[in-house]
Amino acid sequence: AQSVTQLDSQVPVFEEAPVELRCNYSSSVSVYLFWYVQYPNQGLQLLLKYLSGSTLVKGINGFEAEFNKSQTSFHLRKPSVHISDTAEYFCAVSGVQSSGSRLTFGEGTQLTVNP
């Protein structure tokens, strides 16, 4: 079984500032890692995913994340945020051997970008 902990429930930042959303996971098996974004009244959209290979993963909208196996972390970063990045962000994990790409999500981090 896997679990995900998102360390900050809310992150307020000013526009054009850098941001880091923190995610730690727990698993007894190898995992795939994902970040999803959810805008108000919308479904979830995949930002990026780590499957294997390079530990630095680049996604859409200028986001990137780094997989750190020793620290069991997968933090999401953006060097300069925009107002439009205001949304809920979810970190998720899937066991490599699990059936059907079942995802286990964290509780989410609300990113609010202020002018």
Added chain:
Amino acid sequence: DTGVSQNPRHKITKRGQNVTFRCDPISEHNRLYWYRQTLGQGPEFLTYFQNEAQLEKSRLLSDRFSAERPKGSFSTLEIQRTEQGDSAMYLCASSYGTGVSTEAFFGQGTRLTVV
């Protein structure tokens, strides 16, 4: 391709009533998932289909819940004798392929309110 479609978007029902939600996945996607998301939480896995076969069910899916995907295309999720604790956003997702790493595309969800 219009993405994953869920209907209705909102449903208000009285406690004890039965409700049914529909999900139309992206065409040719062989996998379909149902998740439940309560306020302030991340989505929680409910069940998963590969084609018409229901391959996995979460312990969250009590006997009052039933899901079907009769022809391997659209799916329905029925909740019998609704309770106030069933109030949540019900998310459907679909993906294509057999590998664990395939990307899941989410619909906008059905928000259920039990009064």
